[in-house]
Amino acid sequence: MNIAEGVQIVSFGILGTTMLAAALGVVLLSNIVYSAFLLGGVFVSMAGIYLLLNADFVAAAQILIYVGAINVLILFAIMLVNKQEDFSAVPKRWIRNGATAIVCFGLFALLGTMVLITPWSIAPATAVAVQDTVVEIGKHFFSDYLLPFELASVLLLMAMVGAIILARRDFIPEQLGVQQTALTLPEQPRESSAGSIASDEMPSS
Amino acid sequence: MYRIASYLHLSANMNSGIDLQGTFIESLKDLGLSPGLAKLVWMPLPMLLMLIGATVGVLVAVWLERKISAAAQQRIGPEYAGPLGVLQPVVDGIKLVFKEDIIPAKSDAWLFTLGPVLVVIPVFLSYLIVPFGQHLAITDVNVGIFLWIALSSIAPIGLLMSGYASNNKYSLLGGLRAAAQSISYEIPLALAVLAIVMMSNSLSTIDIVEQQSGYGILGWNIWRQPVGFVIFWIAALAECERLPFDLPEAEEELVAGYQTEYAGMKFALFYLGSYVNLILSALVFSVLYLGGWESPIPMDRLAGWIGVSENTPWLQVITATIGITMTLFKAYFLVFTAILLRWTVPRVRIDQLLNLGWKFLLPVSLVNLLLTAALKLTFPIAFGG
Amino acid sequence: MFKILKQISDYAKESFQAAKYIGEGLSVTFDHMGRRPITVQYPYEKLVPSERFRGRIHYEFDKCISCEVCVRVCPINLPVVNWEFDKKSKKKKLNHYSIDFGVCIFCGNCVEYCPTNCLSMTEEYELATYDRHELNYDNVALGRLPYKVTQDPMVTPLRELGYLPKGVMDPHDLPAGTQRAGKHPEDIVEEMKSKASEEEKVN
Numbered sequence: 084m085n086i087a088e089g090v091q092i093v094s095f096g097i098l099g100t101t102m103l104a105a106a107l108g109v110v111l112l113s114n115i116v117y118s119a120f121l122l123g124g125v126f127v128s129m130a131g132i133y134l135l136l137n138a139d140f141v142a143a144a145q146i147l148i149y150v151g152a153i154n155v156l157i158l159f160a161i162m163l164v165n166k167q168e169d170f171s172a173v174p175k176r177w178i179r180n181g182a183t184a185i186v187c188f189g190l191f192a193l194l195g196t197m198v199l200i201t202p203w204s205i206a207p208a209t210a211v212a213v214q215d216t217v218v219e220i221g222k223h224f225f226s227d228y229l230l231p232f233e234l235a236s237v238l239l240l241m242a243m244v245g246a247i248i249l250a251r252r253d254f255i256p257e258q259l260g261v262q263q264t265a266l267t268l269p270e271q272p273r274e275s276s277a278g279s280i281a282s283d284e285m286p287s288s
Numbered sequence: 289m290y291r292i293a294s295y296l297h298l299s300a301n302m303n304s305g306i307d308l309q310g311t312f313i314e315s316l317k318d319l320g321l322s323p324g325l326a327k328l329v330w331m332p333l334p335m336l337l338m339l340i341g342a343t344v345g346v347l348v349a350v351w352l353e354r355k356i357s358a359a360a361q362q363r364i365g366p367e368y369a370g371p372l373g374v375l376q377p378v379v380d381g382i383k384l385v386f387k388e389d390i391i392p393a394k395s396d397a398w399l400f401t402l403g404p405v406l407v408v409i410p411v412f413l414s415y416l417i418v419p420f421g422q423h424l425a426i427t428d429v430n431v432g433i434f435l436w437i438a439l440s441s442i443a444p445i446g447l448l449m450s451g452y453a454s455n456n457k458y459s460l461l462g463g464l465r466a467a468a469q470s471i472s473y474e475i476p477l478a479l480a481v482l483a484i485v486m487m488s489n490s491l492s493t494i495d496i497v498e499q500q501s502g503y504g505i506l507g508w509n510i511w512r513q514p515v516g517f518v519i520f521w522i523a524a525l526a527e528c529e530r531l532p533f534d535l536p537e538a539e540e541e542l543v544a545g546y547q548t549e550y551a552g553m554k555f556a557l558f559y560l561g562s563y564v565n566l567i568l569s570a571l572v573f574s575v576l577y578l579g580g581w582e583s584p585i586p587m588d589r590l591a592g593w594i595g596v597s598e599n600t601p602w603l604q605v606i607t608a609t610i611g612i613t614m615t616l617f618k619a620y621f622l623v624f625t626a627i628l629l630r631w632t633v634p635r636v637r638i639d640q641l642l643n644l645g646w647k648f649l650l651p652v653s654l655v656n657l658l659l660t661a662a663l664k665l666t667f668p669i670a671f672g673g
Numbered sequence: 674m675f676k677i678l679k680q681i682s683d684y685a686k687e688s689f690q691a692a693k694y695i696g697e698g699l700s701v702t703f704d705h706m707g708r709r710p711i712t713v714q715y716p717y718e719k720l721v722p723s724e725r726f727r728g729r730i731h732y733e734f735d736k737c738i739s740c741e742v743c744v745r746v747c748p749i750n751l752p753v754v755n756w757e758f759d760k761k762s763k764k765k766k767l768n769h770y771s772i773d774f775g776v777c778i779f780c781g782n783c784v785e786y787c788p789t790n791c792l793s794m795t796e797e798y799e800l801a802t803y804d805r806h807e808l809n810y811d812n813v814a815l816g817r818l819p820y821k822v823t824q825d826p827m828v829t830p831l832r833e834l835g836y837l838p839k840g841v842m843d844p845h846d847l848p849a850g851t852q853r854a855g856k857h858p859e860d861i862v863e864e865m866k867s868k869a870s871e872e873e874k875v876n
Contacts, residue, residue: 085324086324086327093523123445127442137433140434143437144438147438151444151471152444154445155444155445217431311846358710359706362705362708362711363710628699632695632699632701649688
C-alpha cells in the first residue's frame with residue numbers, strides 16, 4: 084500500500100463517518116436549524132466521496148447545487164417562516180404512521196436489495212480514470228441518458244413556472260376576509276387587532 | 289482525491305517551463321530519501337506557500353485599501369507603522385489576535401464559532417485553481433473554474449450560520465441578506481464564466497489562459513467578451529460584498545450585519561475572508577478576461593525577435609517572474625478599481641440590488657451566452673472553434 | 674412589435690447612461706487622488722485659530738464691577754456672580770465668579786457687553802475633561818493665561834487656508850514672515866492715513 088492509497092482509505096473513513104453522523108443528526112436532532120446545517124454537512128461529505136471516485140465534476144456540482152442552492156434555500160425557508168402552531172392530536176393518526184413506516188421500509192428494502200445485487204467489484208483493467216470527466220458526462224447526457232436528462236429539465240421548468248406563479252400573487256385569488264397589510268409576511272399569524280395590542284403590552288423579557 | 293492533492297502541474301513536455309516539483313523531489317532523492325517520502329515532503333509546500341501568499345496578499349490589499357481611500361478623500365492614511373504605514377495591517381492583525389474572544393451569552397456557541405470558519409475555508413481552497421504561470425499552479429484541476437464557483441457557494445451557509453447563531457436581529461438580517469445576495473449574483477457570474485468556458489473549450493484555468501495567449505493584449509478575452517467582462521465584475525463585487533453592494537454589513541442600517549457580535553480572531557476571520565475573496569475574484573477575473581500571466585506583448589515572440597531559444601534557462605526564469613508579476617499586477621489593478629468604485633458609487637437598496645441581479649444581469653448574461661455560442665459557430669477562428 | 678423594440682432601445686440607452694455616469698464619478702474620484710491631503714495631524718500640528726475665534730472666555734477678577742450685565746445678556750443667564758454689598762465702602766464686593774463651559778455656547782454676548790472689558794475671548798478650545806463638573810470654571814480658572822498654539826514647542830502651528838499667501842495651498846514650511854493674501858487692517862489704516870495727508874498737502 085503506497086501513500087496515495089493510504090490517503091484515500093483514511094479520507095474515505097473520515098468522510099463516511101462524518102456523513103453518517105451528520106445524517107443521523109439531521110434525523111434525530113430536535114432543533115430544525117441544526118438539522119438543516121447538518122444536511123449541508125451530509126452533502127459536503129458526499130461531494131468528498133464523489134471526489135474519491137474521481138468524479139470531480141459531479142463533486143463540484145454537488146457542492147454548487149445541493150450545498151450552495153438547495154441547502155441555503157432550506158435554511159432560508161426555516162429562518163423566514165415562523166409559523167407557530169399548537170399541537171393538536173390528529174384522529175386516526177396510526178394510519179399516517181403506518182403509511183410512513185411502510186414507505187420508509189419499502190425504500191430501505193429497495194436500497195438494501197440494490198446494494199446487495201449490484202456487482203461492486205470493478206475489474207482493475209477497466210478502472211482507468213477518465214481524464215476529461217466533463218466531456219464524458221456531456222456525451223452520456225446527449226446519447227444514452229437523453230430521456231432522463233430532458234425529463235429532468237421539464238421537471239425543473241415546471242418548478243420554475245410554479246415558483247413564478249407563487250411569486251406573482253395576482254394570479255392567486257386573495258383569500259376572502261383576510262386583509263393583508265403591508266410589511267407583514269404572509270406566513271406570520273394574523274392576529275386580531277385586540278390580540279396584537281395585548282401582545283404589544285406584554286412586558287418584554 | 290489525487291487531483292486535489294497538491295502538486296505542481298507536471299508537464300508532459302518537460303522542456304517548456306520550470307518543473308519545480310521534479311527538481312525538488314530529485315534533489316531530495318539525491319539526499320537519500322525514498323521517492324514516496326520525497327513526494328510527501330513536497331506535498332505541503334505549495335499549500336503552505338499559497339496560504340502565506342494569500343495572507344500577504346490580504347495585508348497588501350488592506351494597506352492599499354486604506355491608502356487609496358485616504359487619497360481619494362484627501363487624507364494621508366496610515367503613516368506611523370512602518371514606512372508609509374505598510375505595517376499597519378500587520379499591527380491590526382496582531383491586535384485582533386490578542387483581543388478577547390467574546391461569545392455572547394445567549395448565542396449558539398457552536399454555530400457561532402463554526403460560521404467564520406465556514407466562510408474562510410472555501411475562499412482559501414479556491415486559491416488551488418489560480419495559475420501564475422503555465423507550470424505555476426497548485427493544481428490543474430480540469431473542472432478548475434467550476435470548482436471556484438462551487439466553493440464560493442458554500443460561503444452563504446457560513447454567513448447564515450453566524451447570522452443565526454449571534455441571536456441578534458441585525459446579524460440575522462445581515463446573514464439573510466448576504467445569502468440572498470450571493471445566491472442571486474452567482475447565476476450571472478456563472479453564466480459569464482460559461483461564455484468564456486465555451487470559447488476555450490475547457491474549465492481548466494490554465495487552458496483558459498493558454499487560449500488567450502499568442503497575440504499579446506489583442507488576444508485577451510476582454511475584447512471578445514466585453515459584456516461578460518462587465519457582468520462578471522459587477523457580480524464579483526456583489527459576491528465579495530464590496531461597496532455598491534455591501535448591504536449585508538451596511539453600517540447605517542444593520543450595525544455590521546452578520547459581523548455585529550463578533551470580536552477578536554473570529555472577526556478577523558471574516559475580515560480576512562472578505563479581502564481574500566476580493567483578491568481571489570480579481571485574480572480569477574484577470575485569468576478569465578485579462579489573459580492571466582500573459583504580458584501585453586507576448587514573451588515568446590519577444591524571445592524570437594531577440595533570437596533566444598525558448599528553452600534557455602534564464603529566459604524561463606524571467607518568463608516565470610514576469611508571469612507572476614503580470615498576474616499580480618492585473619489583480620491589484622482590479623482591486624484598485626474596486627476601491628475607487630467604493631468611494632464613487634453609493635450603496636444600492638436591497639430591491640435595487642435584486643432587480644439589478646435578476647432583471648438586468650441575468651437576461652443580459654443569457655443573451656451574452658447565446659451570442660457567444662452563435663459567434664463561436666460562425667467565426668470558429670476568433671471564438672475558439 | 675415596435676413598442677417592444679423601443680422599450681429595449683430605451684432600456685439599453687438608460688443602461689449606457691448609467692454606465693457613463695459611473696464612469697464620470699470614477700474620474701472625479703480618481704482626480705481627487707492627485708490632490709494635496711488636507712490632513713492636520715492634530716496633536717502634533719494644530720491650526721492657528723482665526724482672528725475672531727470664540728474660544729474659552731478669559732476673565733479678570735480685578736476689573737469686574739459685579740454689574741451682572743454678562744448674566745443679563747447671556748441667553749441662559751449662565752455666569753454666576755456672587756457678590757455682597759459692602760456697607761463700609763458702599764460698594765459691591767465680588768466674592769466669586771464662575772462660568773460653566775459645559776453649558777456655555779460661546780456666543781460671546783457677555784464679552785461684547787462687558788462694560789469694563791474684564792471678559793474676553795481666547796483661542797483656547799481644548800476643554801475636554803473626564804468629568805463635566807470640571808468644566809465649571811471659577812474665577813481662578815477663568816483668569817488663567819490662555820493656551821496659545823504658536824507658543825507650544827511641541828506643536829507645529831499651521832495657518833488656515835485664508836491666512837496663506839496668494840497661490841500657496843500648503844501651510845507646511847512657510848518662510849518666516851510671509852504675509853497672507855490681501856492687505857492687513859493696519860496696512861489699510863496706514864494707506865488711508867498717507868492718502869489723507871497727501872490730500873491735506875494738496876489742499
